[in-house]
Amino acid sequence: MTEFLQWAAYYAASVVTNISISDIADIAIIAYIIYHIMSLVRRSRAVQVAKAILLILLALVVSYYAELRVVQFLLSRAVEGGILALIIVFQPEIRRFLEQLGSSRLGDVFGREEAPPDVEKAITETVKAYTSMSKDKVGALMVFExxxxxxxxxxxxxxxxxxxSAELLKNLFWNKAPLHDGAVIVRNGHIVGAGCVLPLSGNVNLSRDLGMRHRAGIGVSENSDAVVAIVSEETGSISVAENGMLKRHLAPETLERLLQNALMPENEPGRPSKLSNIFRPKKGVKDDGEKVHRE
Incomplete structure (x- = not known):
């Protein structure tokens, strides 16, 4: 046992001494890519396909060692032709990953990203308007780019x-206003569009009590990294859609906290940068909402 520990220590020391800066950079890049791929798969319906792929690979290994030649032949051919099938199946996820990769900046990984000064005011005014519209059961749909x-x-x-401003939002979503049926788009704390048409969610597993406003909010969050705030016209309940998931029945305080977490800079003084988050799991955020996951 002592000899084994000495050998292990010697081997570990030799490996550490041979590691160069390029090796560390190589490992960090691969870890970053794997982390984002796993995050993308985890929060999408692709997780079901990933489980099926793992089962097929496991069956292939078992058939190899059990010498099941016919099964091994069929599974190996299925794996060879599966790359094209994966591209087709994961097309929405691959598109979103490339969009996020193309729109990201180096400062998002290594440094602090400063939020535009109007974002905090926009969040405050939105919460004020949503609190009023929730009580009056006025439907609302806001997309924060x-x-x-x-x-x-x-x-x-x-x-x-x-x-x-709260007054402008209440006027835009007033049920007799010409733009009340569409969505309001907010970019960097400014309203840049109203009465906008959003793509509906393709998720067939959503609850049947969700109306078109909620399905449109989930749809745009599936196809982009936008955060969507919704007020139900029927019940007055407040919801937030992000990454294809819906958090429902939120209190105004919870809405404000969710919008701040999503839109305000993540790297406050004293907090680790995003690069350090690559090597540790994210902690879940408790809220008053009910999540509807994409199956």
Missing amino acids: RKVPLDDIIKSGTALDSTV
């Missing part, structure tokens, strides 16, 4: 250029 541009969605409505 982040890194993925929503220019095509903005073109589907009426272009605006205004700061966010």
